[in-house]
Amino acid sequence: MGNAMTLSTLSIGDSIERYIQRVNAVPMLSPQEEHDLATRHQESGDVEAARQLVMSHLRVVVSIARGYSGYGLPQADLIQEGNIGLMKAVKRFEATRGVRLYSFAVHWIKAEIHEYILRNWRLVRIATTKAQRKLFFNLRSMKTSFAALTHKQAQEIADDLGVKPEEVLEMETRMTGQDIALVADDSDDDGYAPIDWLADSHNEPTAAMARIATDRLQSSGISEALDGLDERSRRIIEARWLTDDGESLTLHDLAAEFKVSAERIRQIETKALQKMKQALLPATV
Incomplete structure (x- = not known):
């Protein structure tokens, strides 16, 4: 079951409206049909069964993706990312779970869309912890008006989401602020931009020494530290942090690979790090 199977139905030449009409025309499965298809896919890897499960739930992805239209990203991209999450859900869905695929897939669809937004929106770097991500995706709906938050309102939101009031106010400021160009427009010969006021610290002695230390860690230190791990721990660290293409595996992906829980993978990862x-401490002294 590859991405092409689903994404081909959302070609560049198609409009969003036409795509939505097409996926809405695909009939939903009855509980028994869904159970039979999931069993076929689980027991024999039936690709056609997986395709039918995915196709019948594409409308679910569209519905969820519409809820993220306020972030200024292309709706087609949000839908495609959600489709990837749906395919991951189908791959892991078990008919014996006692729940419908819709309920099981919602988490996977939202997770892929969230990751896409955090990678591509202009605030990508400010939502780093689980609590901050929750704040990022809930602040818009929790505000009662377009006016700036008062300290009391910020405190109430912070209490609900488990963050500090200062983080709520900072997030609001960034989400409502305007981006500032780092480099001046080439058409404006007399224009200045923030980059014009930045000092060049590249050749500063302390920075040069730091670069040498960093290069040493990247070339030999990390390799030596990895050599000190057992095979499973090394595989987890490399898959989570050291992928060449930047596409790291999730805890759930590795849990499926090693046939343990996601929490167990997290424990192994923490211990390995x-x-x-x-192991790296001596090299930094």
């Missing part, structure tokens, strides 16, 4: 940190 601590071990690597200790």
Whole structure:
């Protein structure tokens, strides 16, 4: 079951409206049909069964993707990312779970859309913790008006989401602010931009020494630290943090690979990172 199977139905030449009409025309499955198809896919890897499960739930992705239209990203891209999440859900869905695929897939669809938004929106770097991500995706709906938040309102939102009031106010400021160009427009010979006021610290002695230390860590230190891990721990660290294409695996992906829980993978990852940190300490002194 590849991406082409689903994404081909959303070609560049198609309008969003036409795509939505096409996916809405695909009939939903009855509980028994869904159970039979999921069983076929789970037991024998039936690709056609997986295709039918995906196609019948594309309308679900469209419905969810519409809820993220306020972030200024192309609706087609949001839908395609949601489709990837749907395919991941179908791959992991088990008919014996006692729940419908719709309920199971919602988490996977939203997770892929969230990751896409965080990678591509202009605030990508400010939502780093789980609580901050929750704030990022809920602040718009929790505001009662377009006016700036008062400190009391910020405190109430912070209490609900488990963050600090200062983080709520900072997030609001960034979400309502305007981007400022780092480089001046070439057409304006007399224009200045923030980059014009930045000092060049590239050749500063301390920075040069830091670069040398960093290069050493990247070339030999990390490799030596990885060599100190067992095979499973090394695989987890490499898949999570050291992929060449930047597409790291999730805890759930690795849990499926090693046939353990996602929480167990997280524990192994944490322990391995601590071990690597200790191994790298001498090189930083």
